[in-house]
Amino acid sequence: MLSRVASNLYWMSRYVERAENTARVLDVAWRMSLLAKEPRLQDQEWFAPLNITGTLFPFSGRHNIVCAREVLHFMALDPENPSSIYTCARQARENARSVRGSITSEMWEVLNATWLEMQQMDEEKMESRGISAFFDWVKERSHLFRGVTFGTMHRDDAYEFTRLGTHMERADSTARILDVKYHILLPSVKDVGGAVDYYQWSAVLRSVAAFEAYRKVYRDVITPLKLAELLILRDDIPRSLRFCLRQVHDTLGHVQNAQSGETLRRAGQMLSQLQYGRISEIFSAGLHEYLTDFLDSSQQLSTQIQRSFFASAVVE
Amino acid sequence: MSQSQSQSRSPSPSLYNEMYDGERNVRAHYDAFCTWLAETPSDRIAQNRHAADLLFHRVGITFAVYGEASGTERLIPFDIVPHVIPGDQWELLSRGLKQRVQALNRFLHDIYHGQEIVKAGKIPAEQVQHNAQFRREMVGVDVPGGVYAHVAGVDLVRHSDGEYYVLEDNLRTPSGVSYMLENRKMMMRLFPELFANQRIRPVDHYPDLLLETLRGVAQRGADNPVIVLLTPGHYNSAYFEHAFLAQQMGIELVEGADLFVANNTVFMRTTQGPQKVDVIYRRIDDDFLDPLAFRPDSMLGVPGLLSAYRAGRVTLANAIGTGVADDKSMYPYVPEMIRFYLGEEPLLNNVPTYLLRDPADRAYVLEHLQELVVKEAQGSGGYGMLVGPTSTREERERYRQRILDAPERFIAQPTLSLSMVPTFVGDALGDRHVDLRPYVLTGSDIAMVPGGLTRVALREGSLVVNSSQGGGVKDTWVAD
Numbered sequence: 001m002l003s004r005v006a007s008n009l010y011w012m013s014r015y016v017e018r019a020e021n022t023a024r025v026l027d028v029a030w031r032m033s034l035l036a037k038e039p040r041l042q043d044q045e046w047f048a049p050l051n052i053t054g055t056l057f058p059f060s061g062r063h064n065i066v067c068a069r070e071v072l073h074f075m076a077l078d079p080e081n082p083s084s085i086y087t088c089a090r091q092a093r094e095n096a097r098s099v100r101g102s103i104t105s106e107m108w109e110v111l112n113a114t115w116l117e118m119q120q121m122d123e124e125k126m127e128s129r130g131i132s133a134f135f136d137w138v139k140e141r142s143h144l145f146r147g148v149t150f151g152t153m154h155r156d157d158a159y160e161f162t163r164l165g166t167h168m169e170r171a172d173s174t175a176r177i178l179d180v181k182y183h184i185l186l187p188s189v190k191d192v193g194g195a196v197d198y199y200q201w202s203a204v205l206r207s208v209a210a211f212e213a214y215r216k217v218y219r220d221v222i223t224p225l226k227l228a229e230l231l232i233l234r235d236d237i238p239r240s241l242r243f244c245l246r247q248v249h250d251t252l253g254h255v256q257n258a259q260s261g262e263t264l265r266r267a268g269q270m271l272s273q274l275q276y277g278r279i280s281e282i283f284s285a286g287l288h289e290y291l292t293d294f295l296d297s298s299q300q301l302s303t304q305i306q307r308s309f310f311a312s313a314v315v316e
Numbered sequence: 317m318s319q320s321q322s323q324s325r326s327p328s329p330s331l332y333n334e335m336y337d338g339e340r341n342v343r344a345h346y347d348a349f350c351t352w353l354a355e356t357p358s359d360r361i362a363q364n365r366h367a368a369d370l371l372f373h374r375v376g377i378t379f380a381v382y383g384e385a386s387g388t389e390r391l392i393p394f395d396i397v398p399h400v401i402p403g404d405q406w407e408l409l410s411r412g413l414k415q416r417v418q419a420l421n422r423f424l425h426d427i428y429h430g431q432e433i434v435k436a437g438k439i440p441a442e443q444v445q446h447n448a449q450f451r452r453e454m455v456g457v458d459v460p461g462g463v464y465a466h467v468a469g470v471d472l473v474r475h476s477d478g479e480y481y482v483l484e485d486n487l488r489t490p491s492g493v494s495y496m497l498e499n500r501k502m503m504m505r506l507f508p509e510l511f512a513n514q515r516i517r518p519v520d521h522y523p524d525l526l527l528e529t530l531r532g533v534a535q536r537g538a539d540n541p542v543i544v545l546l547t548p549g550h551y552n553s554a555y556f557e558h559a560f561l562a563q564q565m566g567i568e569l570v571e572g573a574d575l576f577v578a579n580n581t582v583f584m585r586t587t588q589g590p591q592k593v594d595v596i597y598r599r600i601d602d603d604f605l606d607p608l609a610f611r612p613d614s615m616l617g618v619p620g621l622l623s624a625y626r627a628g629r630v631t632l633a634n635a636i637g638t639g640v641a642d643d644k645s646m647y648p649y650v651p652e653m654i655r656f657y658l659g660e661e662p663l664l665n666n667v668p669t670y671l672l673r674d675p676a677d678r679a680y681v682l683e684h685l686q687e688l689v690v691k692e693a694q695g696s697g698g699y700g701m702l703v704g705p706t707s708t709r710e711e712r713e714r715y716r717q718r719i720l721d722a723p724e725r726f727i728a729q730p731t732l733s734l735s736m737v738p739t740f741v742g743d744a745l746g747d748r749h750v751d752l753r754p755y756v757l758t759g760s761d762i763a764m765v766p767g768g769l770t771r772v773a774l775r776e777g778s779l780v781v782n783s784s785q786g787g788g789v790k791d792t793w794v795a796d
Contacts, residue, residue, distance in 0.1 A: 001568070001586055001587055001588075002568055002570060002574050002584060002585065002586055002587075003574070003585045003586060003587055004571065004573070004574050004585070005568070005569075006587045097550050097555075097559075098549070098550050099569075100556075100559035100560070100563065100569070101545075101558075101559045101562035101563040101567075101568070101569035102563075102568075102569070105375070105563070108375075109374055109375060112374060112375075113374050116373065116374070157587060161587075255587060257587060257588050257589060258589060309587045310587075
């Protein structure tokens with residue numbers, strides 16, 4: 001298939017996935033902010049969404065204080081923020097628009113209708129509809145897009161590149177969400193294992209829709225070690241790093257060409273580390289360090305994908 | 317979309333109404349529709365008209381408007397009252413259209429080869445030589461099957477005498493066919509009962525016919541030819557149509573940067589490396605096709621394309637240089653072409669046309685500016701024409717000066733009164749002027765779907781049906 005089209009499909013699904021993950025992170029931050037707590041902790045968790053998405057810097061360039069309303073607006077609706085939900089919806093639709101011939105009309109309609117509705121959205125509407133309802137809507141649109149893709153798309157290379165984008169973005173975002181605990185420091189040692197700690201860990205789980213899965217797998221209280229194992233090393237959790245990397249590796253195997261050997265090798269290397277890794281080793285080396293490394297490798301893999309498949313294309 | 321016009325102010329009884337005869341009785345071919353309209357509750361109709369708008373928006377059937385903020389997308393207003401043509405009338409029309417396009421293709425081949433028609437004295441030599449659309453690069457080039465205009469859109473209007481007239485031939489990159497298909501889909505979705513009650517000939521196999529046409533003109537040796545649709549990109553006003561057709565035909569939608577030429581062969585850049593391309597259905601004007609040969613500033617084209625084309629390594633549809641045949645100053649000679657190449661009498665009427673480079677014609681036209689329509693021979697989109705009867709004295713004076721400055725750039729025609737079809741205006745019906753663009757496909761065979769794009773001027777009394785100037789569209793039914 002056309003390199004440019006492959007690139008557009010890859011970014012189309014990355015943006016959809018990014019919008020969903022941003023909504024998940026914001027939703028959790030929002031729910032946590034509703035919990036009763038000491039006043040000095042108020043707004044503390046609003047740093048997390050900014051940290052996770054790597055937008056603290058652009059945000060603080062334009063806002064002095066971190067408070068709920070500002071962050072919500074910046075992350076959800078700000079057209080100037082390159083990773084806001086608004087921008088993702090626009091980018092997903094723009095990418096889809098340039099490859100309308102390669103996606104099904106159902107896929108196009110989902111993205112187009114989402115964008116049309118998104119344009120009608122403002123702070124007032126978001127609040128009157130209910131903040132959580134807004135995030136649910138974003139998640140639903142993303143679910144719908146994936147479902148329609150799964151249900152209507154011809155299983156050709158176009159499908160593979162669409163899937164590739166989804167799993168590359170999801171791996172990236174799960175790693176960032178897991179790293180959040182590094183960014184939200186607990187106020188003091190005595191809080192560890194306390195109610196705040198519990199809520200924070202369960203919030204992480206909920207943000208990747210893995211709360212029920214955790215209960216089912218471990219039938220145990222939430223501990224950082226198990227939680228990290230679930231989201232990094234399990235092969236049966238659709239948002240775990242291992243699961244995503246296996247999908248990426250499979251996909252790259254299907255679309256490989258004369259120049260993509262190195263790309264496949266890198267993905268394979270990342271996958272085997274996840275397949276044969278142990279959570280205790282990851283923790284003894286440091287979870288944050290591990291995740292930072294992972295994000296680096298994933299960034300390099302993405303560059304490698306661009307080079308071997310989209311090189312001659314105009315990248316959006 | 318290019319233009320179509322003509323005029324006559326107040327709706328007079330002499331205007332032809334497609335639905336009603338002179339006594340305001342419903343014509344037979346509109347019987348079924350009118351009965352349905354009378355029996356259908358008006359709130360259901362209003363509701364469905366609203367639903368149509370929403371659906372068109374959701375599907376993204378929009379067009380970009382030049383000159384407005386970039387990225388502006390608008391809907392073309394869709395009217396639910398169809399333009400109905402009786403089957404037997406359509407047979408006559410389609411024979412006339414095929415005849416016309418066949419002659420135009422023969423003319424294009426001739427004009428780039430022996431120019432027999434000029435030698436025979438049927439068309440003045442300067443008419444060809446001085447035509448900016450005449451492409452010297454095409455002289456002596458043989459195109460597969462001798463077909464130049466693979467896709468032709470012929471604009472027709474019905475005058476108050478009840479006769480159809482050809483307003484213009486569009487042989488370059490005619491657009492609008494996606495609206496024909498989507499309008500039908502919309503009508504069947506909203507009012508399925510209309511299609512159950514009467515036999516309306518289907519049009520939705522158009523993409524199949526088009527694909528068949530394109531496959532039929534691949535160079536010999538390509539038994540499973542790779543066909544692509546070349547678009548200027550998603551800022552183009554017709555991008556929706558390009559994407560739609562590519563998808564319906566299952567071919568790649570490519571932009572200039574997706575293609576390159578090596579060893580006089582055209583390739584597209586794919587994730588599996590370069591792939592040879594055999595046929596390009598291009599929706600880019602000649603001038604932008606190849607920056608090495610035409611406009612060097614074109615970012616849309618493919619360097620080296622012309623050379624590969626001339627070497628017969630790739631087929632372009634439509635061919636380069638078709639503009640010389642659909643130019644408004646060549647239009648008056650089409651009946652002569654039909655007689656010359658086919659030895660037949662033209663089945664469709666031409667509008668009498670004055671060429672302003674001719675001193676006698678010019679003198680007449682300048683005397684009668686108020687009764688005539690004057691257009692630029694190269695113009696399109698309904699821009700820059702003078703509609704005599706509705707013009708002000710000042711406009712006429714300004715136009716007179718433009719004509720005197722460069723008379724060869726203009727032609728003039730009597731004002732035709734376009735026929736009317738009742739159209740929803742608010743919640744009531746009003747008579748509005750329409751034209752019709754059927755599409756003629758020429759490959760190894762010549763084919764048409766029964767119907768075309770009906771455009772309607774939504775402003776009362778207006779004759780400008782162009783979408784860029786507030787025109788709308790209707791479904792077109794050939795009913796038996």
